[in-house]
Amino acid sequence: MSLNDIAEYQAKRAAFINEDRALRRDYARSANRSAIELEADKVIRQIRAIEASSIWDGEHENIQHPFPGMEFLTAREVIIKTKLFKILTKMPKGALLHAHLDATVNVNVLLQLALQQPAIHVCASTPINATTIASTLPKFKALPKNQFSGGAGLTDPSYVANDWVSMRKARETFSPELGGPQGFDNWVIAALTINPNEAYKTHNTVTKIWQKFTSTFMTSTGLIRFAPIWPEYIREFLVTSIDDGISYAEVRINFLFKHMFGADGNENVPHREWIEMFGKVVNEVKDDMKKKGREDEFVGARIIYTTIRIISPEELEWYTEDCITLKQEFPDLIAGFDLVGDENVLKPLIDYIKPLLLFQQRQKELGLDIPFIFHAGETLGDGTKADNNLYDALLLGTKRIGHGFSLVKHPKLMQICREKGVMVEVCPISNEILRLTSSMPMHPLPIVINNGIPVALCSDDPAVFGSMGLSFDFFQVLVASEVTGLIQLGEMARDSIQYSTLDIEGKQRAIALWEKRWAKFVEEVANFDISDKLAV
Numbered sequence: 001m002s003l004n005d006i007a008e009y010q011a012k013r014a015a016f017i018n019e020d021r022a023l024r025r026d027y028a029r030s031a032n033r034s035a036i037e038l039e040a041d042k043v044i045r046q047i048r049a050i051e052a053s054s055i056w057d058g059e060h061e062n063i064q065h066p067f068p069g070m071e072f073l074t075a076r077e078v079i080i081k082t083k084l085f086k087i088l089t090k091m092p093k094g095a096l097l098h099a100h101l102d103a104t105v106n107v108n109v110l111l112q113l114a115l116q117q118p119a120i121h122v123c124a125s126t127p128i129n130a131t132t133i134a135s136t137l138p139k140f141k142a143l144p145k146n147q148f149s150g151g152a153g154l155t156d157p158s159y160v161a162n163d164w165v166s167m168r169k170a171r172e173t174f175s176p177e178l179g180g181p182q183g184f185d186n187w188v189i190a191a192l193t194i195n196p197n198e199a200y201k202t203h204n205t206v207t208k209i210w211q212k213f214t215s216t217f218m219t220s221t222g223l224i225r226f227a228p229i230w231p232e233y234i235r236e237f238l239v240t241s242i243d244d245g246i247s248y249a250e251v252r253i254n255f256l257f258k259h260m261f262g263a264d265g266n267e268n269v270p271h272r273e274w275i276e277m278f279g280k281v282v283n284e285v286k287d288d289m290k291k292k293g294r295e296d297e298f299v300g301a302r303i304i305y306t307t308i309r310i311i312s313p314e315e316l317e318w319y320t321e322d323c324i325t326l327k328q329e330f331p332d333l334i335a336g337f338d339l340v341g342d343e344n345v346l347k348p349l350i351d352y353i354k355p356l357l358l359f360q361q362r363q364k365e366l367g368l369d370i371p372f373i374f375h376a377g378e379t380l381g382d383g384t385k386a387d388n389n390l391y392d393a394l395l396l397g398t399k400r401i402g403h404g405f406s407l408v409k410h411p412k413l414m415q416i417c418r419e420k421g422v423m424v425e426v427c428p429i430s431n432e433i434l435r436l437t438s439s440m441p442m443h444p445l446p447i448v449i450n451n452g453i454p455v456a457l458c459s460d461d462p463a464v465f466g467s468m469g470l471s472f473d474f475f476q477v478l479v480a481s482e483v484t485g486l487i488q489l490g491e492m493a494r495d496s497i498q499y500s501t502l503d504i505e506g507k508q509r510a511i512a513l514w515e516k517r518w519a520k521f522v523e524e525v526a527n528f529d530i531s532d533k534l535a536v
């Protein structure tokens with residue numbers, strides 16, 4: 001055996017690896033990396049390696065088996081202390097392409113917004129006491145002034161089931177044995193979020209965790225679907241997203257309910273006013289950013305119209321027509337159309353084929369373009385109705401696929417995504433908490449990326465998961481792969497703009513602004529003080 005043989009083998013090996021990696025989308029531009037980008041990428045890999053032992057090999061109270069990419073809800077407190085996470089909070093993330101608006105604002109902030117509104121009332125199906133508190137959910141609703149109620153508090157034994165109590169009063173009178181006002185807040189927050197015990201013990205199957213997950217929306221809708229709160233909620237979503245480095249969002253809004261509650265406490269505010277308020281807040285935030293000299297950090301936000309897969313195919317026709325009317329009035333704000341909810345148990349796309357084809361035909365007649373951006377394959381199923389949604393999503397020409405968790409079981413569909421440029425909106429933390437994967441190393445994301453399919457990382461329902469912004473999702477992906485470094489994350493961020501529904505000029509502008517921020521960011525990372533790297 002000569003040295004030549006080994007060198008020859010090494011060369012063959014390098015070419016082999018290169019050939020494999022060349023399939024990835026992020027490879028295309030790999031030859032054009034600046035020295036500073038390469039240095040920043042190296043710094044990030046160093047910090048990751050250091051923290052793999054200093055953090056993830058260490059002992060932690062309450063964490064039996066720490067490892068990079070482990071269950072998010074257990075790891076969260078550790079993650080926020082890492083250098084890697086702190087750096088990622090500064091990264092320009094590009095676009096947020098998959099998030100459900102009603103789960104995008106920190107639950108503590110939502111609680112504060114609600115407490116400012118005397119119209120908001122709360123009820124429970126039984127008096128709240130030490131026995132009932134864990135299994136009883138608060139229900140919220142805005143009431144008209146003549147129905148404002150000051151009856152017995154929720155923890156008063158004389159409380160009559162399902163009676164509305166003013167939220168402020170319910171909070172102030174919450175029994176001291178249950179923690180008083182703070183106990184009330186804790187009870188509400190527990191109803192709006194998923195805790196580690198639920199995700200990893202009591203509700204540790206996809207079906208069970210979805211039941212808990214769905215209940216969070218039933219609680220939050222009474223607080224959010226209220227005209228005086230709605231704009232403030234949207235503002236908070238936009239401002240916190242911008243602060244996390246997100247410069248554009250396509251957010252899914254649930255239009256299942258035909259009205260929200262107005263300031264007068266009556267359920268009489270139609271969809272067009274929801275959108276009008278949305279557009280107004282987007283413009284106000286843009287103006288505020290301009291005043292602060294930060295206009296380059298925010299290019300806007302648009303809406304993906306959604307309704308839930310519980311409706312009948314006949315009912316869907318009402319929603320598609322509604323979507324068309326809204327698109328005609330707000331062409332710049334309506335970005336696409338989707339159907340949401342647990343694909344494993346609700347109606348599959350094929351059940352709606354008639355109204356969906358009709359929707360496309362109507363758009364053609366009217367000269368409109370409302371792309372489908374379908375949730376599909378958010379499942380562990382193989383050949384189940386949720387898995388089969390992928391066939392229909394692609395046949396119907398979906399612009400992107402929401403989740404596509406089961407896509408990797410279908411080589412033909414992956415080929416179509418690659419060749420037609422159908423992006424997958426991957427929601428790593430959501431998939432893990434909703435029990436599709438037990439941790440990030442088991443997530444199929446690398447399979448999707450290695451097959452050359454464009455990917456955007458998305459947060460899905462950050463308020464429910466406690467994963468506000470995109471930094472947490474980027475973190476979980478970064479620590480769970482040796483291939484993925486800063487450059488790969490940057491490519492996903494850039495692609496999120498590239499595969500958005502912005503028009504050509506909008507995209508060019510957003511990408512140019514992103515590139516400017518990216519250049520600045522990588523420079524900061526590249527100049528990171530090595531000794532600082534070690535101090536955690």
Ligand SMILES: O=c1[nH]cnc2c1ncn2[C@@H]1O[C@H](CO)[C@@H](O)[C@H]1O
Nearest residue numbers: 100102217254340341342375460461
């Ligand atoms: O990951 C998801 N997959 C499918 N549907 C979802 C997901 N997250 C939230 N929703 C749905 O969106 C509605 C709120 O806008 C909720 O009803 C919820 O079922």
